[in-house]
Amino acid sequence: MTQPKAYIPNPIVIEQTARGERQYDIYSRLLLDRIVFLGTEVNDTVANLLIAQMLFMEQSDPEAPIHFYINSPGGSVYAGLGIYDIMQHITCPVHTYCVGLAASMGSLLLTAGAPGQRYSMPHSRIMIHQPLGGARGQASDIQIQAQEIQELKDQLNDIYIKHSHVPMERS
Incomplete structure (x- = not known):
């Protein structure tokens, strides 16, 4: 038996303009204020939306920061690395803010913000861990998957080191 999905309303903002209501x-x-929000798990759908929003904002003003x-x-x-890339x-500086939790790929995206423009709210939490994966199949398949996970781990570590300037020995 599957659980019914919760209804999450999408709030509407009404503004008065010279031409009426919008x-x-x-x-x-x-x-419109160059703010994007990641409030869910990172998956392909969410990544594609965030990527499209960032590309749109770069197209409209390549100098103004994205929040x-x-x-x-x-x-x-993989979806998170697409956002990271x-x-x-893009030429716009991206200011990153942790509100609540930035775990796993969320922490990597937080780290990827412009230098001096990465923030964490007072009660937020940041968690970093090694990539996880499940292996099934023949021994050769498991070896290939293990090699891919090791390569991802090395790549993610390099990204954290690049943006934090903290050597691996200290982490």
Whole structure:
């Protein structure tokens, strides 16, 4: 038996303008102020939305900063690396903010913010851990998966070191 999905409303913001009222869903309104919010697990769908938002903001003003708020338990390494790559690729500085929890891939995205522009709220938590994976199949399949996890671990460690300037021996 599957659990029913909870209904999560998408709040609407109503603003008065010279031409009357305008309605925005909350995420569209935040986007107008160059704010993106990751408030879920990192997966392909969420990554594609965040990437599209960042590319849109770069296109509209390549100099203005993007404010990226993170409250995430982490998720897919591959999807998260896609977000990371775009953060490094775009010309806009990305200011990162931890609100609540930045765990796993969420912590890597927090670390990837512009130097001097990475923030953590007073009661937030940040958690880093090694990549996880499950292996099934023949011995050769398991070896291939183990090698991929080791390569991802090395790649993630390099990213943390690059942005934190903390050598591996101290971490």
